[in-house]
Amino acid sequence: MERLGIERYVDVVGEKVVAEIFAAARPLYGLRVLEINSTFHGGGVAGMLHSLIPLLNDVGIDANWALLYGEPGLFHITKKIHNALQGEPLDLSDEEIASYLRVNETFALYSPVYPHDLIVVHDPQPLPMIRYAARRIPWIWRCHIDLSSPYPPVWDLLRPFILRYDAVIVSSEAFAKPGLPTEIAVIPPAIDPFSPTNRELSPEEVEKKLEAHGISLEKPLLVQVSRFDKWKDPLGVLKVYELVKQKIDCQLVLIGSMALDDPEGP
Known part of the structure; x- marks a missing residue:
């Protein structure tokens, strides 16, 4: 059960x-x-x-x-x-x-x-x-x-x-x-493993999502998951990506949600 x-x-x-x-x-x-x-x-x-x-x-x-x-x-x-x-x-x-x-x-x-x-x-x-x-x-x-x-x-x-x-x-x-x-x-931040954000996706779903956003299945990913906010330091992530890119042919993906109370979000 x-x-x-x-x-x-x-x-x-x-x-x-x-x-x-x-x-x-x-x-x-x-x-x-x-x-x-x-x-x-x-x-x-x-x-x-x-x-x-x-x-x-x-x-x-x-x-x-x-x-x-x-x-x-x-x-x-x-x-x-x-x-x-x-x-x-x-x-x-x-x-x-x-x-x-x-x-x-x-x-x-x-x-x-x-x-x-x-x-x-x-x-x-x-x-x-x-x-x-x-x-x-x-x-x-x-x-x-x-x-x-x-x-x-x-x-x-x-x-x-x-x-x-x-x-x-x-x-x-x-x-x-x-x-x-x-x-x-x-109270430190915590992750709910049963929230929709963290549910397991099938290989078919993963492939469909990545292809929909033009993300290659063949290259490694450098990913930041956060609200779109300058305090999450996206520019710092870009600098890290530039350094990593010099040695590894990877892709940068910034993933986030649009908070309705954040007028600075995209």
Whole structure:
């Protein structure tokens, strides 16, 4: 019989790990958790939540997912914030700041926060909503980008909101902002072996996909799989390709998805 839900992962991590997950989740049975981000499609956060939400529900946690919505041009503003948090010197106008806060205020008033016991907010797009929601429950901010050296004016704008959160989750200890007094936890990135992205393809499917994109079956591949974003350093990949190409006749392939909340994507 085919295993369903989290039992499928027994073949990947073993029965002991799966049993430990159920044991860890048992005290949280029935906990109502709301995950909030800015897109259902494209990008690593959406991909992670598509896997995580069903697994949380499978171990007895009542997990739901809400999407930040707002005014036209919002994602151009939040992309600037996203880049500035990673150190790029980008200033926000008063109008951009007002729009960003207004969207979060409206979303906080009409989002399904109140029936839940825990709110997990992902990345900077919905970060300020905690200021406008009744804070009677724990809130966690999960940041998936490098916060170690943000552009100071943008950090000064966001820091008061971050301090309202009960905890902050980052992907690496090196990504945490030094001196932030909020409790910090680290959850490294993970890959779901059962997501559609990672499913096994037949030789016929592989050949068809490669040929459709003009990729030779005869030459080695140098591949980067990521969101199309300058912070993934595609120019660095090109430099590596130029070096490798001097010795090996290979092909360069950049593979990614189009995140709907990223106006800089192709």
